[in-house]
Amino acid sequence: MTPPPPGDLVDWPADFGTRFTVTVDTEEEFDWAQPLDSGNRNVTAMAAMPEGHRRFADRGVPLTLLVDHPIATDPRSIDILRAVVADGRSAVGTQLHPWVNPPIEEAMSPQNSFAGNLPAALQAAKLDVLGAAITKAIGIPPRVYRAGRYGIGPDTLGLLAARGYRIDSSMRARYDYAAEAGPDFGAIGNHAFRCGPNNQIVELPLSTVFIGAARGGGAALYRALGRLPKGRGLFSxxxxxxxxxxxxxxxxxxxxxxxxxxxxGEGVRVLNFSFHSPSLVPGCTPYVRDAGDLAAFHHWWDRVLGDLQRRGVAPASLDELIAGSACGSAAAASPAHAV
Structure with a gap:
């Protein structure tokens, strides 16, 4: 994907400040080392969400739970979602895992795990089924979307705009999934921008930052290092x-x-943090394998949230992001907004 033109970057209002958001890929459990399977619909890890949510709520941090079909149709999970949004600031949005989302008409393959690779009509049908389930569960149509595996495609933004979505967060800045038949976000930076039909959608990429003495080389250097044996590991x-x-x-x-x-320091106005809901339970993701990993997971958040507070970077709810992006006109080109 090509970077957005400078005129499409969101110019957040001055009083919006620098903010952060926490999005949660709220999904079923599965073995990450095995091929995707439409039969994987267990959602037992959702039992840990109330405590996970409390840890953020105690700090005044709203969560945006991006839920997929197994979550949106499970009665216990629905009760938990309703309790989370009852804090008045957290929200529920859409995450499309095509392999567990009816109608399942496609073959199970790595290529088809990226929803944007599916025919537009099938992708639309899956979005409608999931959107209806979320609306029934929560009482509010979803307004923010993330494609599972970040699998946005050429039809996706138009389909979202037609269904009233306001924000997409499918692009993972600086990551490239082309080798798996997915999208290439290597040229996408961290600044929010307008896209889709008539620029109706605000893209809020998942934040990815280059650090280190050679970070000025940015995406071009990182891509070049990927062509050298162990180049990225050596530089890291x-x-x-x-x-x-x-x-x-x-x-x-x-x-x-x-x-x-x-x-x-680079002027990113909205930092987009994320994690997977099953990481709240040891053994459900590769990232949290045991109790020690879970303690480290919570410690990571404690330190990072404390650092954000010290810097005056305040949390933003979904409502605040939508309102702020609506007020901010497309920005003029500036070094701080370069992508």
Whole structure:
């Protein structure tokens, strides 16, 4: 994908400040090392969400739970979702895992796990089924979307706009899934921008930051290192260049704190953090394998949220993001907004 033109970047209002949001890929459990299977619909890890939500709510941080079909149709999970949004600031949006989302007419394959690769009519049908389930469960149509596996495609934004979505968060800045038949976001930066038909959708990429002495080389250097045997690992180990996503999953705390400092210094107005809901239970994701990993997961958040508070970076709810992006006109080109 190509970077947005400077005129499409969101110019957040001055009084919006620098903010952050926490999005949660709220989904079923499955074995990450095995092929995707439409029969994987267990959602037992949702039992940990009330306590997970409380940890954020106690700090005044709303969550945006991006739920897929197994979650949106499970009675116990629905009760938990309703309790989360009862805090008045958290929200529920859509995450499309096509392999567990009816109608399932496609073959199970890596290519078809990226919803954007599916025919537009099938992708639309899946969106309608999931949107209806979420609306029935929560009473409010979803307004924010994320494609499972970040699998946005050429038809996706038009389908979202036609269904009243306001924000997409399917693009994972600086990541490339082309080798798996997915999209390439290597040229996408961290600034929100308008896209889709008549620029109706605000894209809020998942934040990914280059840190290290050679971070000025950015995406071009990182891509070049990928063509060298062990090039990226060497640069990372020597402190020259690391790619750090704003998530506790497989991202060291010290690197994440440095990434926050870099992002704020570069003028990123909304930092988009994320994690997977099954990571709240040991053994359900590769990132949290045991009780020690879970303790480290919570410690990561404690430190990062404390650092954000110290910097004056306040949390933003979905309502605040929608309102702020509606007020902000497309920005003029500036170094701070470069993508």
């Amino acid at each position: 180990r020597t402190g020259l260049l690391s790619r750090i996503a704003l998530t506790p999953e497989d991202m060291p705390l010290a690197a994440a704190l440095e990434a926050v400092a870099v992002a704020v």
